Structure formats: C-alpha cells, structure tokens
Amino acid sequence: MSVKIFDKPEIQDFLMVLSGLDKPGGNPRMKQIVHRIMSDLFKAIDDLDITPDEYWTGIAWLNELGASGQAGLISPGLGLDHFLDERLDAIDEELGIKNNTPRTIEGPLYVAGAPVSEGFARLDDGTDANGHTLIMYGTVYGSDGKPLPGATVEVWHCDTRGFYSHFDPTGKQAPFNMRRTIVADAKGCYKFQSIVPHGYGVPPGSPTEQLLSALGRHGQRPAHIHFFIGADGHRKLTTQINIAGDPLVNDDFAYATRDGLVPAVTERTDETSIRANNLNGPFAEIEFDVHLTALVNGVDNQINELRKRAAA
Missing domain, CATH: 2.60.130.10 (Aromatic compound dioxygenase)
Incomplete structure (x- = not known):
C-alpha cells in the first residue's frame, strides 16, 4: 500500500512522548536509545506495510524467546554479537x-x-x-x-x-x-x-x-x-x-x-x-x-x- 504516516508531525510528536523526551527526569541515554529504536520500528512498519497480524506474530515470538531464555542465543544468530x-x-x-x-x-x-x-x-x-x-x-x-x-x-x-x-x-x-x-x-x-x-x-x-x-x-x-x-x-x-x-x-x-x-x-x-x-x-x-x-x-x-x- 502507499499509505505512509511516519513523517506526520503528530507521529513525530508521539515518538517524543513515548520515549519521555518531552519530560524532565528519567535517564537521558535511555530516552535517546528508545526514541531511535522506536522510530526505526515505526518506519519499518510503514515502509514494509507490516500488518497487525505480522506484528502480533512477532510479539508472540518474543514472548516465547523470553520464556525459553534464548535472547542470548538469537543475538549472535542475528549477527549482533x-x-x-x-x-x-x-x-x-x-x-x-x-x-x-x-x-x-x-x-x-x-x-x-x-x-x-x-x-x-x-x-x-x-x-x-x-x-x-x-x-x-x-x-x-x-x-x-x-x-x-x-x-x-x-x-x-x-x-x-x-x-x-x-x-x-x-x-x-x-x-x-x-x-x-x-x-x-x-x-x-x-x-x-x-x-x-x-x-x-x-x-x-x-x-x-x-x-x-x-x-x-x-x-x-x-x-x-x-x-x-x-x-x-x-x-x-x-x-x-x-x-x-x-x-x-x-x-x-x-x-x-x-x-x-x-x-x-x-x-x-x-x-x-x-x-x-x-x-x-x-x-x-x-x-x-x-x-x-x-x-x-x-x-x-x-x-x-x-x-x-x-x-x-
């Protein structure tokens, strides 16, 4: 689909809110990292037209990954290490x-x-x-x-x-x-x-x-x-x-x-x-x-x- 909303001002304002950059207090470094990661994720959903079904399938997989204690295993598998x-x-x-x-x-x-x-x-x-x-x-x-x-x-x-x-x-x-x-x-x-x-x-x-x-x-x-x-x-x-x-x-x-x-x-x-x-x-x-x-x-x-x- 051609629908794109990432660059809308209200979405950019929302990213500031959800990462706490619009408020004092908290951890500035954490705010910076969360803002960047969530921005990249929002943009990926937009650019790749990720469907709600695909998104929630990913969330279910993350739950299984955490329950099995395999975050340290998939990390090298995805080349992060x-x-x-x-x-x-x-x-x-x-x-x-x-x-x-x-x-x-x-x-x-x-x-x-x-x-x-x-x-x-x-x-x-x-x-x-x-x-x-x-x-x-x-x-x-x-x-x-x-x-x-x-x-x-x-x-x-x-x-x-x-x-x-x-x-x-x-x-x-x-x-x-x-x-x-x-x-x-x-x-x-x-x-x-x-x-x-x-x-x-x-x-x-x-x-x-x-x-x-x-x-x-x-x-x-x-x-x-x-x-x-x-x-x-x-x-x-x-x-x-x-x-x-x-x-x-x-x-x-x-x-x-x-x-x-x-x-x-x-x-x-x-x-x-x-x-x-x-x-x-x-x-x-x-x-x-x-x-x-x-x-x-x-x-x-x-x-x-x-x-x-x-x-x-």
Whole structure:
C-alpha cells in the first residue's frame, strides 16, 4: 500500500512522548536509545506495510524467546554479537591498537566461579565415553611481546553431545565439568587436558530455530573452545577457537569464526608424546598463543561488567 504516516508531525510528536523526551527526569541515554529504536520500528512498519497480524506474530515470538531464555542465543544468530566485535575492532584501529589475537563473541553459556589451577588443569571428568583426548597449551604474551606470568586463562567448552555443564538438559554433567581458570606459570604458559568438543545446534523447535528456519538458515555451530584471558595492566580478551577440520568452521550460525582463531590440530600417536603427557593412548594437540593489549589510559575500554554471571 502507499499509505505512509511516519513523517506526520503528530507521529513525530508521539515518538517524543513515548520515549519521555518531552519530560524532565528519567535517564537521558535511555530516552535517546528508545526514541531511535522506536522510530526505526515505526518506519519499518510503514515502509514494509507490516500488518497487525505480522506484528502480533512477532510479539508472540518474543514472548516465547523470553520464556525459553534464548535472547542470548538469537543475538549472535542475528549477527549482533559479531557486529559489536567489528565496532570494537574499528575503535581499536582508530586508537592505533593492533589485536594480534582477535576477539570474538562470548556466547551465552559462561559460568563464573570455575575451579582455579596453576599452570595446568584437567577440564573433563573422564565420564564422556566418546571423548577423544585433547592437550592444548600456549603462552600468554603482554603488549610488550613478553610472556605474562600469572595471567588468567578461563576456558570452557561442551561435551561430545554438544552440552555444557550447568546447561545440560540431561543433568549428566557435574558442576564445572569442562570449565576451569588456569593461572599461567612463571613462563606465562598455560596447558590443559580435556576432550575434543563437538559442534552443536540450537534447540530443535525453539524460537531461535523457528526464526532461523524462516530465514532459510541453519542453527549449527562448529566445534569450538571459549576463552577469557586477562592480566594486570592489560585488557581482558574474549575469544574462542574453532577446531580445524570441522565442516562448519566457515558456516557458523553465530558468526564467531575469525582469521587467526582456527589453530591446527595435530594427532599424536607416538609413544614419546603419549608418555610425556602421562596418557595411555593417542591424543589431539593444539597450540594457541595469546597476545593481550595494554589498558587504554589505565582503563579497560572494552570490558562489559554486566556480562558477569553468578555460578549456576
């Protein structure tokens, strides 16, 4: 239809009212954001001739999304998390900051309070019968290129069924299974033993899958391992690595794959390597060094305090 009402003065006045810009008090920043978002939504309804039926279908979907707790899942699925990373990259470029280890999305399944280990940690509890042993290690470097003893490496990943501890619908996993915080040793090195994780998909029939299907997209992720890495005088890095060889490395519904975050996986079958790691058989090996960046004028200009979570 050709009917357009967005530009009418009374509609523009209405946007000022509903966002509180016509009144004192309240939060000025919130008013600004709500005014912009509602203006864009009103204009989209006008330009696309969105019908009341389509609108209320969307509202019902939002209700289902909230009830299922999947806002943090659809956010990366719609590219919002990746867009935020791209903006942070652009801000860093303007500041002259080079990120030798790229940032990428956190995802919604971090849990604070994982057990702390010095230098080395065993992540898995050995109960995943389908698990292929993984040894992963690396060095954390500071902005001056030197190793950072005492750097903290928080790591978490899923099991071979694609489930994370604390979010496992089967209840099979113990608390903090495949979650640890490793304090880098005197040489700035970290190392852990676990199992190679598998990729996974969004819950079947969920609001997230419904939307992705309507867009002609899948909801699958490649196998990956999450990290938070921090050290005194440096900005906290949020990143994750993909398992090389996974067919979805370059087709991640969450758009987390980035150059420099797909380290090689080496299969070790020789007795020397097996004995050196106190193992009983072949294992996969990944080396992944991390380069942190310095604080900006003494401040971590990218940390998001509100993403902190209490242990489930």
